[in-house]
Amino acid sequence: MIRLDGKIASQSVKQSLKIEVDNLLAAGKRPPHLAAVLVGSNGASETYVASKVKTCEALGFASTLIRLPENISQDELVSKVQELNRNEEIDGILVQLPLPKHINESAIIEAIDASKDVDGFHPISAGRLTLGLPTFIPATPYGIQLMLEHFQISTSGKHAVVIGRSNIVGRPMSILLSQNHAYGNATVTVCHSKTPNLEEICKSADILVAALGKPGFVKKDMVKPGAVVIDVGITRMDDSAHPKGYKIVGDVDFDEVAPISSAITPVPGGVGLMTIAGLMKNTLLAYQNRTTAS
Ligand code: GUN
Numbered sequence: 001m002i003r004l005d006g007k008i009a010s011q012s013v014k015q016s017l018k019i020e021v022d023n024l025l026a027a028g029k030r031p032p033h034l035a036a037v038l039v040g041s042n043g044a045s046e047t048y049v050a051s052k053v054k055t056c057e058a059l060g061f062a063s064t065l066i067r068l069p070e071n072i073s074q075d076e077l078v079s080k081v082q083e084l085n086r087n088e089e090i091d092g093i094l095v096q097l098p099l100p101k102h103i104n105e106s107a108i109i110e111a112i113d114a115s116k117d118v119d120g121f122h123p124i125s126a127g128r129l130t131l132g133l134p135t136f137i138p139a140t141p142y143g144i145q146l147m148l149e150h151f152q153i154s155t156s157g158k159h160a161v162v163i164g165r166s167n168i169v170g171r172p173m174s175i176l177l178s179q180n181h182a183y184g185n186a187t188v189t190v191c192h193s194k195t196p197n198l199e200e201i202c203k204s205a206d207i208l209v210a211a212l213g214k215p216g217f218v219k220k221d222m223v224k225p226g227a228v229v230i231d232v233g234i235t236r237m238d239d240s241a242h243p244k245g246y247k248i249v250g251d252v253d254f255d256e257v258a259p260i261s262s263a264i265t266p267v268p269g270g271v272g273l274m275t276i277a278g279l280m281k282n283t284l285l286a287y288q289n290r291t292t293a294s
């Protein structure tokens with residue numbers, strides 16, 4: 001069984017990004033600049049945004065963190081995003097999700113200039129991805145692809161089953177896996193809450209991607225021996241034994257499933273680290289598109 005270690009794979013991606021940024025700086029150019037918008041103080045969002053900003057610093061990217069109050073109106077948030085769109089110094093914009101209930105997430109995502117949409121959530125980015133055109137690939141599916149590439153896990157001709165159809169992970173992952181490129185060319189089944197025979201379908205997967213957000217959902221009897229298992233789950237569970245008061249739990253019962261899989265991502269230390277690597281690659285791409293555009 002290969003442990004698909006996100007630390008190792010993300011280090012390798014980040015190392016090459018750092019070299020690219022060092023070269024830019026050595027040539028007297030400015031670094032790529034990511035703006036992260038955090039509304040309110042959701043604990044998990046705080047943690048994710050902090051690691052995004054920290055990774056920017058480590059790689060030599062510039063970053064700006066914009067903290068906005070929980071009760072900001074939708075119009076005010078749209079104005080803030082438009083201001084970032086106009087800011088020539090900023091290459092990538094991300095608005096951390098989820099947003100407070102009174103704000104329509106689609107309206108905010110659509111307000112982001114598609115050329116700065118490093119999350120790949122804008123309809124233009126999603127449409128281009130679907131058509132196989134160059135675009136920003138949402139960071140988690142992109143990170144999973146980078147992980148497969150790092151460990152040279154072939155997907156061509158395999159049956160890939162994706163559990164979950166979210167716009168952020170499941171849907172774009174299923175599109176990427178089915179497309180005609182390296183680390184694509186799989187036959188893909190997307191499962192969701194209305195899928196009958198879910199266990200049976202999962203059991204027929206050569207590659208199983210669990211992205212439904214239910215801790216420990218995937219059990220041993222749902223996995224074909226020798227399958228590659230990608231766990232996207234990152235649920236916080238109360239745990240008084242842990243110094244932080246919680247632990248991060250994946251969608252896969254790792255202890256049960258790992259012994260029968262050929263390769264598996266741990267949680268934590270798997271896909272989560274790759275998501276940030278994907279975001280950083282998108283930010284460099286946004287910079288390159290903007291600075292080399294005529
Ligand atoms: N919330 C959960 N995942 C993500 C992500 O990849 N980007 C943003 N902006 N918010 C998220």
